[in-house]
Amino acid sequence: MSDLTSVPAADPVYRAAVIDLLGVLAYGELTAFERLAEDASLAPTLADKAELAAMAVAEFGHFARLRDRLAELGVDPSEAMEPFAAPLDAFHEKTRPSDWLEGLVKAYVGDGIATDFYREVSAHVDPSTRELVLEVLEDTGHAAFAVDRVRAAIAEEPRVAGRLALWGRRLVGEALSQAQRVAAERDALSALLVGGVDQPGFEPGFDLAEIGRMFDRLTEAHTQRMAALGLSA
Amino acid sequence: MSDLTSVPAADPVYRAAVIDLLGVLAYGELTAFERLAEDASLAPTLADKAELAAMAVAEFGHFARLRDRLAELGVDPSEAMEPFAAPLDAFHEKTRPSDWLEGLVKAYVGDGIATDFYREVSAHVDPSTRELVLEVLEDTGHAAFAVDRVRAAIAEEPRVAGRLALWGRRLVGEALSQAQRVAAERDALSALLVGGVDQPGFEPGFDLAEIGRMFDRLTEAHTQRMAALGLSA
Numbered sequence: 001m002s003d004l005t006s007v008p009a010a011d012p013v014y015r016a017a018v019i020d021l022l023g024v025l026a027y028g029e030l031t032a033f034e035r036l037a038e039d040a041s042l043a044p045t046l047a048d049k050a051e052l053a054a055m056a057v058a059e060f061g062h063f064a065r066l067r068d069r070l071a072e073l074g075v076d077p078s079e080a081m082e083p084f085a086a087p088l089d090a091f092h093e094k095t096r097p098s099d100w101l102e103g104l105v106k107a108y109v110g111d112g113i114a115t116d117f118y119r120e121v122s123a124h125v126d127p128s129t130r131e132l133v134l135e136v137l138e139d140t141g142h143a144a145f146a147v148d149r150v151r152a153a154i155a156e157e158p159r160v161a162g163r164l165a166l167w168g169r170r171l172v173g174e175a176l177s178q179a180q181r182v183a184a185e186r187d188a189l190s191a192l193l194v195g196g197v198d199q200p201g202f203e204p205g206f207d208l209a210e211i212g213r214m215f216d217r218l219t220e221a222h223t224q225r226m227a228a229l230g231l232s233a
Numbered sequence: 234m235s236d237l238t239s240v241p242a243a244d245p246v247y248r249a250a251v252i253d254l255l256g257v258l259a260y261g262e263l264t265a266f267e268r269l270a271e272d273a274s275l276a277p278t279l280a281d282k283a284e285l286a287a288m289a290v291a292e293f294g295h296f297a298r299l300r301d302r303l304a305e306l307g308v309d310p311s312e313a314m315e316p317f318a319a320p321l322d323a324f325h326e327k328t329r330p331s332d333w334l335e336g337l338v339k340a341y342v343g344d345g346i347a348t349d350f351y352r353e354v355s356a357h358v359d360p361s362t363r364e365l366v367l368e369v370l371e372d373t374g375h376a377a378f379a380v381d382r383v384r385a386a387i388a389e390e391p392r393v394a395g396r397l398a399l400w401g402r403r404l405v406g407e408a409l410s411q412a413q414r415v416a417a418e419r420d421a422l423s424a425l426l427v428g429g430v431d432q433p434g435f436e437p438g439f440d441l442a443e444i445g446r447m448f449d450r451l452t453e454a455h456t457q458r459m460a461a462l463g464l465s466a
Contacts, residue, residue, distance in 0.1 A: 030279075033286055037270030046263075046311040046318070050300065053266055057293045060286055067283065078279040085279070 017188035018129055019073065021121060022066050023080030024088075024182070024189070025136060028114065029063035030081070031088055032056075032107075036142070039103040051145060058140035069132055083186065087178040094174050101153050105164050105229065108146035110171050112225045115139075116218050117179070124192050150229045165231040172222060250421035251362055252306065254354060255299050256313030257321075257415070257422070258369060261347065262296035263314070264321055265289075265340075269375075272336040284378060291373035302365055316419065320411040327407050334386055338397050338462065341379035343404050345458045348372075349451050350412070354426050383462045398464040405455060 036056035043049035067077040095110070097103035115137045122133040154161045183190045193211075226233040269289035276282035300310040328343070330336035348370045355366040387394045416423045426444075459466040 027279075030283060030286060033289075034270055034274050037267055037289065038274075041267050041271075046260075046314050050263060050296070050310075053263060053293055053296070056266075056270065057290050060290045063283070063286070077283075081279050 013188050013191070015073075017192035018125060019070065019075055019080050020083070020186050020189035021118075021125065021129070021133070021192065022070050022073075023075075023077075023082075024084040025118060025133065026063055026066035026070065026077060027081040027084045027088055029059050029066060029136060031092060032059040032111065033063060035092065035103075036107065039097070039100070039107065042097075042100045042103055044100060048149075051141075055140045055142050055145070062136035065132065065136055084182065087181045090181075091174055091178040095171055101150060101160065101164060102167050104146040104150050105167055105231075106171055107142055108150075108229065109168050109222065109225055110175060111142070113172065113175055113218060113222055116221050120214050120217070121189075121193050147228050150231075154230045161231055164229070165226070165233075168226050168229075168231055168233065246421050246424070248306075250425035251358060252303065252308055252313050253316070253419050253422035254351075254358065254362070254366070254425065255303050255306075256308075256310075256315075257317040258351060258366065259296055259299035259303065259310060260314040260317045260321055262292050262299060262369060264325060265292040265344065266296060268325065268336075269340065272330070272333070272340065275330075275333045275336055277333060281382075284374075288373045288375050288378070295369035298365065298369055317415065320414045323414075324407055324411040328404055334383060334393065334397060335400050337379040337383050338400055338464075339404055340375055341383075341462065342401050342455065342458055343408060344375070346405065346408055346451060346455055349454050353447050353450070354422075357425050380461050383464075387463045394464055397462070398459070398466075401459050401462075401464055401466065 033056045036052055036059060040049045040052035040056065043052055070077040070080050095106060097106050118133060118137055122130045122137075125133070150164065154164075183193075193214075223233040266289045269285055269292060273282045273285035273289065276285055303310040303313050328339060330339050351366060351370055355363045355370075358366065383397065387397075416426075426447075456466040
Protein backbone atom coordinates (compact mmCIF):
# COMPACT_ATOMS: atom_id res chain seq x y z
CA MET A 1 0.00 0.00 0.00
CA SER A 2 1.69 3.22 -1.09
CA ASP A 3 1.76 6.44 0.91
CA LEU A 4 -0.80 8.90 -0.36
CA THR A 5 1.64 11.78 -0.85
CA SER A 6 3.59 9.62 -3.28
CA VAL A 7 0.67 8.44 -5.40
CA PRO A 8 -1.47 11.34 -6.62
CA ALA A 9 0.19 11.69 -9.98
CA ALA A 10 0.96 7.97 -10.34
CA ASP A 11 -2.47 6.68 -9.37
CA PRO A 12 -5.33 9.10 -9.95
CA VAL A 13 -7.94 6.43 -9.15
CA TYR A 14 -6.44 5.79 -5.73
CA ARG A 15 -6.19 9.50 -5.08
CA ALA A 16 -9.85 10.00 -6.09
CA ALA A 17 -10.90 7.16 -3.80
CA VAL A 18 -9.03 8.59 -0.80
CA ILE A 19 -10.43 12.07 -1.42
CA ASP A 20 -13.91 10.54 -1.55
CA LEU A 21 -13.26 8.68 1.67
CA LEU A 22 -12.03 11.80 3.47
CA GLY A 23 -14.86 13.84 1.95
CA VAL A 24 -17.65 11.51 3.02
CA LEU A 25 -16.13 11.19 6.49
CA ALA A 26 -15.78 14.99 6.80
CA TYR A 27 -19.39 15.57 5.81
CA GLY A 28 -20.45 12.78 8.15
CA GLU A 29 -18.62 14.40 11.06
CA LEU A 30 -20.03 17.82 10.28
CA THR A 31 -23.57 16.45 10.22
CA ALA A 32 -22.83 14.39 13.34
CA PHE A 33 -21.93 17.68 15.01
CA GLU A 34 -25.21 19.24 13.90
CA ARG A 35 -27.25 16.22 14.88
CA LEU A 36 -25.73 15.88 18.34
CA ALA A 37 -26.25 19.61 18.88
CA GLU A 38 -29.87 19.15 17.87
CA ASP A 39 -30.19 16.16 20.21
CA ALA A 40 -28.72 18.32 22.97
CA SER A 41 -31.71 20.61 22.61
CA LEU A 42 -34.00 17.61 23.33
CA ALA A 43 -32.05 16.56 26.43
CA PRO A 44 -34.22 16.10 29.53
CA THR A 45 -31.68 17.69 31.90
CA LEU A 46 -29.08 20.45 31.66
CA ALA A 47 -26.35 17.96 32.55
CA ASP A 48 -27.39 15.68 29.64
CA LYS A 49 -27.55 18.71 27.39
CA ALA A 50 -24.00 19.71 28.30
CA GLU A 51 -22.77 16.15 27.79
CA LEU A 52 -24.32 15.89 24.33
CA ALA A 53 -22.93 19.29 23.40
CA ALA A 54 -19.44 18.17 24.46
CA MET A 55 -19.77 15.15 22.15
CA ALA A 56 -20.87 17.40 19.31
CA VAL A 57 -17.74 19.49 19.90
CA ALA A 58 -15.58 16.35 19.72
CA GLU A 59 -17.18 15.47 16.36
CA PHE A 60 -16.37 18.92 15.08
CA GLY A 61 -12.76 18.31 16.08
CA HIS A 62 -12.80 15.21 13.88
CA PHE A 63 -14.29 17.21 11.04
CA ALA A 64 -11.53 19.83 11.39
CA ARG A 65 -8.82 17.13 11.15
CA LEU A 66 -10.34 15.74 7.93
CA ARG A 67 -10.82 19.21 6.45
CA ASP A 68 -7.18 20.05 7.18
CA ARG A 69 -5.99 16.82 5.57
CA LEU A 70 -8.04 17.53 2.45
CA ALA A 71 -6.53 21.02 2.29
CA GLU A 72 -3.02 19.50 2.66
CA LEU A 73 -3.81 17.32 -0.33
CA GLY A 74 -4.62 20.44 -2.32
CA VAL A 75 -8.35 19.70 -2.35
CA ASP A 76 -11.13 22.17 -1.55
CA PRO A 77 -12.85 20.48 1.43
CA SER A 78 -16.27 21.73 0.34
CA GLU A 79 -15.82 20.17 -3.09
CA ALA A 80 -14.73 16.89 -1.58
CA MET A 81 -17.78 16.83 0.72
CA GLU A 82 -20.32 17.99 -1.84
CA PRO A 83 -21.04 14.63 -3.56
CA PHE A 84 -22.05 13.14 -0.20
CA ALA A 85 -24.26 15.96 1.02
CA ALA A 86 -27.41 14.77 -0.77
CA PRO A 87 -27.33 11.10 0.31
CA LEU A 88 -26.34 11.93 3.92
CA ASP A 89 -28.92 14.71 4.16
CA ALA A 90 -31.53 12.35 2.74
CA PHE A 91 -30.65 9.76 5.37
CA HIS A 92 -31.05 12.33 8.16
CA GLU A 93 -34.23 13.73 6.65
CA LYS A 94 -35.79 10.28 6.59
CA THR A 95 -34.64 9.35 10.08
CA ARG A 96 -35.38 12.49 12.06
CA PRO A 97 -35.77 11.36 15.70
CA SER A 98 -39.15 12.25 17.17
CA ASP A 99 -37.77 12.29 20.71
CA TRP A 100 -34.68 12.09 22.89
CA LEU A 101 -34.56 8.27 22.99
CA GLU A 102 -34.85 7.88 19.23
CA GLY A 103 -31.99 10.38 18.91
CA LEU A 104 -29.81 8.31 21.24
CA VAL A 105 -30.60 5.04 19.42
CA LYS A 106 -29.90 6.70 16.09
CA ALA A 107 -26.56 8.07 17.24
CA TYR A 108 -25.47 4.76 18.75
CA VAL A 109 -26.82 2.34 16.16
CA GLY A 110 -26.45 4.54 13.08
CA ASP A 111 -22.97 5.81 13.91
CA GLY A 112 -22.01 2.31 14.96
CA ILE A 113 -22.77 0.85 11.54
CA ALA A 114 -21.11 3.78 9.77
CA THR A 115 -18.01 3.42 11.93
CA ASP A 116 -17.76 -0.33 11.28
CA PHE A 117 -18.15 0.32 7.59
CA TYR A 118 -15.40 2.97 7.43
CA ARG A 119 -13.12 0.71 9.47
CA GLU A 120 -13.61 -1.93 6.78
CA VAL A 121 -12.65 0.62 4.13
CA SER A 122 -9.63 1.80 6.11
CA ALA A 123 -8.08 -1.65 5.74
CA HIS A 124 -7.53 -0.78 2.06
CA VAL A 125 -5.75 2.58 2.33
CA ASP A 126 -2.20 3.74 3.01
CA PRO A 127 -1.03 3.86 6.67
CA SER A 128 -1.17 7.65 7.00
CA THR A 129 -4.77 7.83 5.72
CA ARG A 130 -5.72 4.81 7.82
CA GLU A 131 -4.32 6.41 10.96
CA LEU A 132 -6.40 9.55 10.40
CA VAL A 133 -9.55 7.55 9.59
CA LEU A 134 -9.24 5.41 12.71
CA GLU A 135 -8.56 8.52 14.79
CA VAL A 136 -11.71 10.33 13.66
CA LEU A 137 -13.78 7.18 14.10
CA GLU A 138 -12.91 7.01 17.78
CA ASP A 139 -15.92 6.96 20.05
CA THR A 140 -16.47 10.34 21.70
CA GLY A 141 -18.15 8.75 24.71
CA HIS A 142 -21.51 8.64 23.04
CA ALA A 143 -21.86 4.86 22.99
CA ALA A 144 -21.72 4.35 26.76
CA PHE A 145 -23.93 7.40 27.28
CA ALA A 146 -26.59 6.16 24.85
CA VAL A 147 -26.57 2.61 26.23
CA ASP A 148 -26.92 3.91 29.77
CA ARG A 149 -29.80 6.27 29.03
CA VAL A 150 -31.73 3.90 26.74
CA ARG A 151 -31.48 0.93 29.13
CA ALA A 152 -32.65 3.14 32.00
CA ALA A 153 -35.61 4.33 29.94
CA ILE A 154 -36.60 0.75 29.04
CA ALA A 155 -36.26 -0.35 32.67
CA GLU A 156 -38.61 2.44 33.65
CA GLU A 157 -41.11 1.81 30.87
CA PRO A 158 -40.62 -1.58 29.15
CA ARG A 159 -43.07 -0.91 26.35
CA VAL A 160 -40.76 1.68 24.68
CA ALA A 161 -38.50 -1.26 23.68
CA GLY A 162 -40.83 -2.33 20.85
CA ARG A 163 -40.96 1.12 19.31
CA LEU A 164 -37.17 1.58 19.59
CA ALA A 165 -36.45 -1.86 18.09
CA LEU A 166 -38.60 -0.92 15.09
CA TRP A 167 -36.75 2.39 14.89
CA GLY A 168 -33.40 0.57 14.88
CA ARG A 169 -34.51 -1.57 11.93
CA ARG A 170 -35.70 1.48 10.03
CA LEU A 171 -32.32 3.20 10.59
CA VAL A 172 -30.47 0.25 9.06
CA GLY A 173 -32.81 0.10 6.08
CA GLU A 174 -32.37 3.79 5.31
CA ALA A 175 -28.60 3.63 5.84
CA LEU A 176 -28.30 0.74 3.38
CA SER A 177 -30.44 2.48 0.82
CA GLN A 178 -28.30 5.65 0.92
CA ALA A 179 -25.05 3.66 0.99
CA GLN A 180 -26.19 1.90 -2.19
CA ARG A 181 -26.78 5.27 -3.80
CA VAL A 182 -23.24 6.40 -2.90
CA ALA A 183 -21.74 3.13 -4.12
CA ALA A 184 -23.53 3.45 -7.45
CA GLU A 185 -22.27 7.00 -7.98
CA ARG A 186 -18.71 6.84 -6.66
CA ASP A 187 -16.84 4.14 -8.53
CA ALA A 188 -13.39 4.81 -7.08
CA LEU A 189 -14.67 4.71 -3.49
CA SER A 190 -16.62 1.50 -4.16
CA ALA A 191 -13.57 -0.11 -5.70
CA LEU A 192 -11.47 0.90 -2.70
CA LEU A 193 -13.87 -0.93 -0.42
CA VAL A 194 -13.18 -4.23 -2.08
CA GLY A 195 -9.46 -3.65 -2.41
CA GLY A 196 -9.63 -3.19 -6.16
CA VAL A 197 -7.75 0.11 -6.38
CA ASP A 198 -4.30 -1.05 -5.40
CA GLN A 199 -3.90 -3.26 -8.46
CA PRO A 200 -1.79 -2.02 -11.36
CA GLY A 201 -4.02 -1.34 -14.36
CA PHE A 202 -7.00 -1.25 -11.99
CA GLU A 203 -10.32 -2.69 -13.20
CA PRO A 204 -13.31 -2.51 -10.91
CA GLY A 205 -13.67 -6.25 -10.31
CA PHE A 206 -15.72 -6.74 -7.14
CA ASP A 207 -15.13 -9.78 -4.97
CA LEU A 208 -18.74 -10.68 -4.17
CA ALA A 209 -17.86 -13.28 -1.54
CA GLU A 210 -15.77 -10.74 0.35
CA ILE A 211 -18.61 -8.20 0.22
CA GLY A 212 -20.91 -10.86 1.60
CA ARG A 213 -18.54 -11.52 4.50
CA MET A 214 -18.30 -7.81 5.22
CA PHE A 215 -22.09 -7.56 5.43
CA ASP A 216 -22.10 -10.53 7.81
CA ARG A 217 -19.62 -8.71 10.05
CA LEU A 218 -21.63 -5.45 9.95
CA THR A 219 -24.84 -7.31 10.72
CA GLU A 220 -23.27 -9.20 13.61
CA ALA A 221 -21.91 -6.00 15.19
CA HIS A 222 -25.26 -4.28 14.68
CA THR A 223 -27.11 -7.12 16.43
CA GLN A 224 -24.69 -6.82 19.35
CA ARG A 225 -25.32 -3.08 19.64
CA MET A 226 -29.08 -3.55 19.62
CA ALA A 227 -28.67 -6.20 22.33
CA ALA A 228 -26.52 -3.79 24.38
CA LEU A 229 -29.46 -1.37 24.27
CA GLY A 230 -31.80 -4.15 25.35
CA LEU A 231 -33.45 -4.30 21.92
CA SER A 232 -33.97 -7.12 19.43
CA ALA A 233 -32.39 -6.43 16.04
CA MET B 234 -14.02 44.95 45.39
CA SER B 235 -13.15 41.78 47.31
CA ASP B 236 -11.95 38.54 45.73
CA LEU B 237 -14.74 36.01 45.45
CA THR B 238 -12.91 33.21 47.20
CA SER B 239 -12.63 35.42 50.29
CA VAL B 240 -16.25 36.52 50.44
CA PRO B 241 -18.64 33.57 50.28
CA ALA B 242 -19.05 33.18 54.02
CA ALA B 243 -18.75 36.91 54.73
CA ASP B 244 -21.11 38.12 52.04
CA PRO B 245 -23.77 35.61 50.97
CA VAL B 246 -25.58 38.21 48.86
CA TYR B 247 -22.47 38.92 46.81
CA ARG B 248 -21.83 35.20 46.42
CA ALA B 249 -25.42 34.63 45.29
CA ALA B 250 -25.11 37.44 42.77
CA VAL B 251 -21.88 36.08 41.29
CA ILE B 252 -23.32 32.56 41.08
CA ASP B 253 -26.33 34.01 39.28
CA LEU B 254 -24.06 35.91 36.91
CA LEU B 255 -21.99 32.82 36.10
CA GLY B 256 -25.16 30.72 35.84
CA VAL B 257 -26.93 33.00 33.40
CA LEU B 258 -23.76 33.35 31.33
CA ALA B 259 -23.24 29.57 31.29
CA TYR B 260 -26.78 28.91 30.15
CA GLY B 261 -26.45 31.68 27.60
CA GLU B 262 -23.28 30.13 26.17
CA LEU B 263 -24.83 26.66 26.08
CA THR B 264 -27.84 27.96 24.18
CA ALA B 265 -25.54 30.04 21.95
CA PHE B 266 -23.83 26.79 21.08
CA GLU B 267 -27.16 25.15 20.22
CA ARG B 268 -28.37 28.13 18.26
CA LEU B 269 -25.21 28.52 16.19
CA ALA B 270 -25.27 24.79 15.49
CA GLU B 271 -28.87 25.18 14.33
CA ASP B 272 -27.90 28.18 12.19
CA ALA B 273 -25.12 26.05 10.70
CA SER B 274 -27.78 23.72 9.36
CA LEU B 275 -29.34 26.68 7.50
CA ALA B 276 -26.03 27.78 5.96
CA PRO B 277 -26.14 28.22 2.20
CA THR B 278 -22.70 26.69 1.61
CA LEU B 279 -20.63 23.99 3.24
CA ALA B 280 -17.88 26.53 4.00
CA ASP B 281 -20.39 28.77 5.84
CA LYS B 282 -21.71 25.72 7.65
CA ALA B 283 -18.24 24.80 8.84
CA GLU B 284 -17.54 28.39 9.94
CA LEU B 285 -20.75 28.59 11.98
CA ALA B 286 -20.03 25.20 13.52
CA ALA B 287 -16.55 26.42 14.55
CA MET B 288 -18.14 29.41 16.29
CA ALA B 289 -20.59 27.12 18.07
CA VAL B 290 -17.63 25.09 19.29
CA ALA B 291 -15.97 28.27 20.63
CA GLU B 292 -19.15 29.12 22.56
CA PHE B 293 -19.12 25.65 24.07
CA GLY B 294 -15.56 26.34 25.22
CA HIS B 295 -16.86 29.44 27.02
CA PHE B 296 -19.63 27.40 28.58
CA ALA B 297 -17.10 24.83 29.83
CA ARG B 298 -15.00 27.58 31.49
CA LEU B 299 -18.06 28.93 33.34
CA ARG B 300 -19.22 25.46 34.34
CA ASP B 301 -15.78 24.68 35.73
CA ARG B 302 -15.71 27.93 37.70
CA LEU B 303 -19.12 27.17 39.19
CA ALA B 304 -17.88 23.72 40.19
CA GLU B 305 -14.78 25.29 41.78
CA LEU B 306 -17.10 27.46 43.85
CA GLY B 307 -18.82 24.30 45.07
CA VAL B 308 -21.97 24.97 43.05
CA ASP B 309 -23.81 22.45 40.88
CA PRO B 310 -23.65 24.12 37.42
CA SER B 311 -27.09 22.79 36.45
CA GLU B 312 -28.61 24.33 39.57
CA ALA B 313 -26.93 27.66 38.87
CA MET B 314 -28.22 27.66 35.29
CA GLU B 315 -31.74 26.42 36.05
CA PRO B 316 -33.33 29.77 37.06
CA PHE B 317 -32.35 31.26 33.69
CA ALA B 318 -33.47 28.41 31.46
CA ALA B 319 -37.11 29.52 31.25
CA PRO B 320 -36.51 33.20 30.33
CA LEU B 321 -33.69 32.42 27.88
CA ASP B 322 -35.67 29.58 26.28
CA ALA B 323 -38.68 31.89 26.01
CA PHE B 324 -36.53 34.51 24.27
CA HIS B 325 -35.28 31.95 21.76
CA GLU B 326 -38.77 30.47 21.28
CA LYS B 327 -40.14 33.90 20.44
CA THR B 328 -37.28 34.85 18.15
CA ARG B 329 -36.76 31.71 16.10
CA PRO B 330 -35.12 32.86 12.85
CA SER B 331 -37.10 31.92 9.77
CA ASP B 332 -34.01 31.91 7.58
CA TRP B 333 -30.24 32.17 7.45
CA LEU B 334 -30.14 36.01 7.41
CA GLU B 335 -32.46 36.37 10.39
CA GLY B 336 -30.21 33.93 12.24
CA LEU B 337 -27.14 36.05 11.47
CA VAL B 338 -28.84 39.28 12.55
CA LYS B 339 -30.06 37.64 15.71
CA ALA B 340 -26.62 36.32 16.61
CA TYR B 341 -24.94 39.66 15.92
CA VAL B 342 -27.54 42.05 17.33
CA GLY B 343 -28.89 39.86 20.11
CA ASP B 344 -25.51 38.63 21.33
CA GLY B 345 -24.18 42.17 20.97
CA ILE B 346 -26.72 43.59 23.40
CA ALA B 347 -26.26 40.69 25.80
CA THR B 348 -22.48 41.12 25.70
CA ASP B 349 -22.69 44.86 26.35
CA PHE B 350 -25.04 44.20 29.22
CA TYR B 351 -22.79 41.60 30.87
CA ARG B 352 -19.79 43.90 30.41
CA GLU B 353 -21.71 46.53 32.38
CA VAL B 354 -22.34 43.99 35.12
CA SER B 355 -18.71 42.88 35.15
CA ALA B 356 -17.69 46.37 36.31
CA HIS B 357 -19.23 45.49 39.65
CA VAL B 358 -17.53 42.17 40.42
CA ASP B 359 -14.17 41.08 41.81
CA PRO B 360 -11.17 40.96 39.42
CA SER B 361 -11.04 37.18 39.09
CA THR B 362 -14.75 36.94 38.17
CA ARG B 363 -14.44 39.95 35.88
CA GLU B 364 -11.53 38.38 34.02
CA LEU B 365 -13.53 35.20 33.37
CA VAL B 366 -16.64 37.13 32.33
CA LEU B 367 -14.70 39.29 29.87
CA GLU B 368 -12.94 36.20 28.51
CA VAL B 369 -16.16 34.33 27.76
CA LEU B 370 -17.71 37.44 26.22
CA GLU B 371 -14.95 37.64 23.65
CA ASP B 372 -16.24 37.64 20.10
CA THR B 373 -15.72 34.26 18.44
CA GLY B 374 -15.48 35.85 15.00
CA HIS B 375 -19.20 35.86 14.52
CA ALA B 376 -19.60 39.64 14.36
CA ALA B 377 -17.42 40.18 11.29
CA PHE B 378 -18.91 37.09 9.65
CA ALA B 379 -22.49 38.28 10.20
CA VAL B 380 -21.78 41.83 9.05
CA ASP B 381 -20.10 40.55 5.90
CA ARG B 382 -22.88 38.11 4.96
CA VAL B 383 -25.79 40.44 5.80
CA ARG B 384 -24.30 43.42 3.90
CA ALA B 385 -23.67 41.21 0.89
CA ALA B 386 -27.26 39.95 0.98
CA ILE B 387 -28.64 43.50 1.18
CA ALA B 388 -26.39 44.63 -1.67
CA GLU B 389 -27.78 41.80 -3.76
CA GLU B 390 -31.41 42.35 -2.79
CA PRO B 391 -31.99 45.75 -1.12
CA ARG B 392 -35.58 45.03 -0.13
CA VAL B 393 -34.52 42.48 2.53
CA ALA B 394 -33.22 45.45 4.59
CA GLY B 395 -36.73 46.48 5.68
CA ARG B 396 -37.63 43.01 6.91
CA LEU B 397 -34.32 42.62 8.76
CA ALA B 398 -34.59 46.07 10.40
CA LEU B 399 -38.02 45.09 11.73
CA TRP B 400 -36.53 41.83 12.92
CA GLY B 401 -33.77 43.71 14.78
CA ARG B 402 -36.36 45.78 16.61
CA ARG B 403 -38.33 42.70 17.57
CA LEU B 404 -35.19 41.06 18.96
CA VAL B 405 -34.52 44.04 21.23
CA GLY B 406 -38.12 44.13 22.44
CA GLU B 407 -38.11 40.44 23.34
CA ALA B 408 -34.67 40.69 24.97
CA LEU B 409 -35.82 43.56 27.18
CA SER B 410 -38.99 41.76 28.14
CA GLN B 411 -37.08 38.64 29.25
CA ALA B 412 -34.37 40.70 30.98
CA GLN B 413 -37.09 42.41 33.01
CA ARG B 414 -38.42 39.02 34.03
CA VAL B 415 -34.94 37.97 35.23
CA ALA B 416 -34.41 41.26 37.05
CA ALA B 417 -37.73 40.90 38.85
CA GLU B 418 -36.92 37.36 40.01
CA ARG B 419 -33.22 37.59 40.85
CA ASP B 420 -32.72 40.32 43.43
CA ALA B 421 -29.03 39.73 44.12
CA LEU B 422 -28.14 39.82 40.42
CA SER B 423 -30.19 42.99 39.87
CA ALA B 424 -28.50 44.66 42.82
CA LEU B 425 -25.10 43.71 41.46
CA LEU B 426 -25.89 45.46 38.22
CA VAL B 427 -26.27 48.79 39.96
CA GLY B 428 -23.31 48.28 42.26
CA GLY B 429 -25.48 47.85 45.31
CA VAL B 430 -24.01 44.59 46.56
CA ASP B 431 -20.59 45.80 47.65
CA GLN B 432 -21.95 48.03 50.42
CA PRO B 433 -21.72 46.81 54.00
CA GLY B 434 -25.19 46.10 55.31
CA PHE B 435 -26.39 45.98 51.69
CA GLU B 436 -29.88 47.28 50.90
CA PRO B 437 -31.12 47.04 47.33
CA GLY B 438 -31.14 50.75 46.57
CA PHE B 439 -31.17 51.24 42.81
CA ASP B 440 -29.52 54.29 41.29
CA LEU B 441 -32.12 55.15 38.67
CA ALA B 442 -30.00 57.77 36.93
CA GLU B 443 -27.17 55.25 36.50
CA ILE B 444 -29.58 52.67 35.09
CA GLY B 445 -30.80 55.30 32.65
CA ARG B 446 -27.23 56.03 31.51
CA MET B 447 -26.59 52.31 31.06
CA PHE B 448 -29.64 52.00 28.82
CA ASP B 449 -28.38 54.97 26.81
CA ARG B 450 -25.04 53.20 26.29
CA LEU B 451 -26.73 49.91 25.33
CA THR B 452 -29.03 51.72 22.88
CA GLU B 453 -26.17 53.64 21.31
CA ALA B 454 -24.11 50.48 20.77
CA HIS B 455 -27.17 48.68 19.37
CA THR B 456 -27.78 51.50 16.88
CA GLN B 457 -24.14 51.25 15.76
CA ARG B 458 -24.46 47.50 15.21
CA MET B 459 -27.62 47.91 13.16
CA ALA B 460 -25.82 50.58 11.09
CA ALA B 461 -22.87 48.21 10.57
CA LEU B 462 -25.34 45.74 9.07
CA GLY B 463 -26.76 48.49 6.85
CA LEU B 464 -30.02 48.60 8.82
CA SER B 465 -31.87 51.39 10.60
CA ALA B 466 -32.39 50.71 14.30
